[in-house]
Amino acid sequence: MIRRYRDRILIATGLLGWMSFGALGCSDGQDQPLQPNLIFISIDTLRPDHLGCYGYSRETSPTIDALAARGVVFDKAFAQASWTIPSHMSMFTSMYPHTHQVDRQAASLPESIPTVTGALREGGYSTSGFASWLFLSERFGFGRGFDRYEVLKATRDPENPRLRISPDAGTLVELVSGSFVSEGTPGLDKESPFFLFLHFFDPHLDYEPPLADAQLFDPQIENTDLGSYVFLQDYVKGTNRNMEPIPADACEEVRALYDGEIRHTDRQLGILLAEMELAGLLENTIIVLTSDHGEEFFEHGSMEGHQWTLYDEVLHVPLIVVFPDGRDAGRRIDTLVQSIDLAPTMLDFAGVPQPEVFQGRSLVRLLDGTETWDETSFSQIRRYNEKWALRTRTHKLIYTGDTKVNRFKLPVVAGFELYDLTVDPGETVNTYVESDSTSTILAARLQQWIGERAEALPTDVPSISEEERERLRSVGYIGN
Numbered sequence: 061m062i063r064r065y066r067d068r069i070l071i072a073t074g075l076l077g078w079m080s081f082g083a084l085g086c087s088d089g090q091d092q093p094l095q096p097n098l099i100f101i102s103i104d105t106l107r108p109d110h111l112g113c114y115g116y117s118r119e120t121s122p123t124i125d126a127l128a129a130r131g132v133v134f135d136k137a138f139a140q141a142s143w144t145i146p147s148h149m150s151m152f153t154s155m156y157p158h159t160h161q162v163d164r165q166a167a168s169l170p171e172s173i174p175t176v177t178g179a180l181r182e183g184g185y186s187t188s189g190f191a192s193w194l195f196l197s198e199r200f201g202f203g204r205g206f207d208r209y210e211v212l213k214a215t216r217d218p219e220n221p222r223l224r225i226s227p228d229a230g231t232l233v234e235l236v237s238g239s240f241v242s243e244g245t246p247g248l249d250k251e252s253p254f255f256l257f258l259h260f261f262d263p264h265l266d267y268e269p270p271l272a273d274a275q276l277f278d279p280q281i282e283n284t285d286l287g288s289y290v291f292l293q294d295y296v297k298g299t300n301r302n303m304e305p306i307p308a309d310a311c312e313e314v315r316a317l318y319d320g321e322i323r324h325t326d327r328q329l330g331i332l333l334a335e336m337e338l339a340g341l342l343e344n345t346i347i348v349l350t351s352d353h354g355e356e357f358f359e360h361g362s363m364e365g366h367q368w369t370l371y372d373e374v375l376h377v378p379l380i381v382v383f384p385d386g387r388d389a390g391r392r393i394d395t396l397v398q399s400i401d402l403a404p405t406m407l408d409f410a411g412v413p414q415p416e417v418f419q420g421r422s423l424v425r426l427l428d429g430t431e432t433w434d435e436t437s438f439s440q441i442r443r444y445n446e447k448w449a450l451r452t453r454t455h456k457l458i459y460t461g462d463t464k465v466n467r468f469k470l471p472v473v474a475g476f477e478l479y480d481l482t483v484d485p486g487e488t489v490n491t492y493v494e495s496d497s498t499s500t501i502l503a504a505r506l507q508q509w510i511g512e513r514a515e516a517l518p519t520d521v522p523s524i525s526e527e528e529r530e531r532l533r534s535v536g537y538i539g540n
């Protein structure tokens with residue numbers, strides 16, 4: 061069975077102009093293009109400024125750079141949260157965290173909220189997902205709409221059963237190539253288009269890449285000890301009341317280990333894409349590559365600021381879209397876009413109608429110039445304390461809404477922070493003044509958005525096994 065766009069959907073989504081170049085595949089004499097396959101790649105904790113295609117001097121990312129050269133690169137993409145669960149959920153639901161409400165470990169996605177995966181499956185796609193970290197487990201709602209969904213589990217060292225071996229990018233690629241690539245797509249017949257979600261976790265703490273990958277960036281590195289949470293926890297905001305700055309040479313070594321993780325992931329991604337190409341799976345396939353958040357290397361006084369802050373180093377994410385016909389190769393988009401825009405964009409690519417409740421906008425309309433774009437991004441976290449942020453091209457306003465002490469051992473200052481990004485891109489000088497017009501206008505806008513928070517939704521509390529609890533503890537996600 062060959063699935064096609066329907067005219068009413070083409071008109072409804074504005075996709076006709078976008079696709080009428082005809083290269084995504086036409087068939088049997090009619091002008092209707094085939095629905096493209098979609099590969100959605102999320103590389104956890106990936107800072108764009110550590111990728112060659114975003115200007116990094118180290119060769120961390122030859123595969124991703126090659127994808128970028130063949131596709132469209134978005135220079136100003138921002139996540140809706142600075143940690144894994146709410147940020148990914150915003151990508152899948154096209155909703156802000158305070159709307160989908162899966163913004164803490166004790167929440168799962170209500171059945172009433174639609175996902176991009178479910179919409180694609182209803183639109184004729186077979187859907188497969190492979191994730192590398194338990195925060196993307198089905199219990200939070202991430203498996204929703206997938207014909208097949210797997211989350212890698214840690215294994216035990218056979219020689220020392222007390223030692224836990226975390227799966228890495230190589231494990232993920234082995235699984236995907238041994239199942240999805242060799243066995244074909246599950247769910248529907250093989251002529252159906254596929255949606256494949258891949259989640260790599262390696263650039264997240266712990267930073268323990270293959271030593272050779274780290275040595276590419278620091279030949280003196282002899283082991284990965286400084287990349288372990290055991291070492292870094294003393295420098296993570298909120299875990300140490302009397303935190304000293306990390307020594308400069310240790311910080312540089314940690315950066316090299318982080319870069320080694322990116323290089324390792326990039327190589328594994330290259331292996332998988334080469335296998336998929338050989339298997340003919342990339343012929344009519346659009347690739348979307350992004351991350352759920354960035355990371356902090358002491359820009360704001362801490363290691364691992366993600367999940368604790370809303371500064372740019374933890375919200376700015378890479379976003380690359382590659383078309384099979386090379387359309388828009390090398391194009392760069394400077395417009396500010398959000399992670400919630402990804403779901404409507406992928407549905408537009410597929411010619412599948414969007415659920416009305418989606419809050420993002422299709423990037424197709426930005427790429428083809430059919431929509432005037434409001435360049436504002438909103439983000440929030442409700443984890444150790446509650447923060448909300450609004451970012452425009454020129455300013456960032458952050459509001460810390462409470463001073464609740466949870467595991468947070470440092471004093472939390474409630475109130476506003478305003479940064480003029482045109483002169484202070486590092487967000488170092490708080491210029492918020494209540495009577496100032498910029499402060500007033502942006503604060504009113506942020507408060508309006510906060511006020512749009514959805515009514516509390518009924519939600520199940522996911523349970524966690526003792527083994528998972530141990531894994532979470534090992535990277536500081538729950539206290540000892």
Ligand SMILES: [Zn+2]
Pocket residue numbers: 104105143144145264352353
């Ligand atoms: Zn993450």
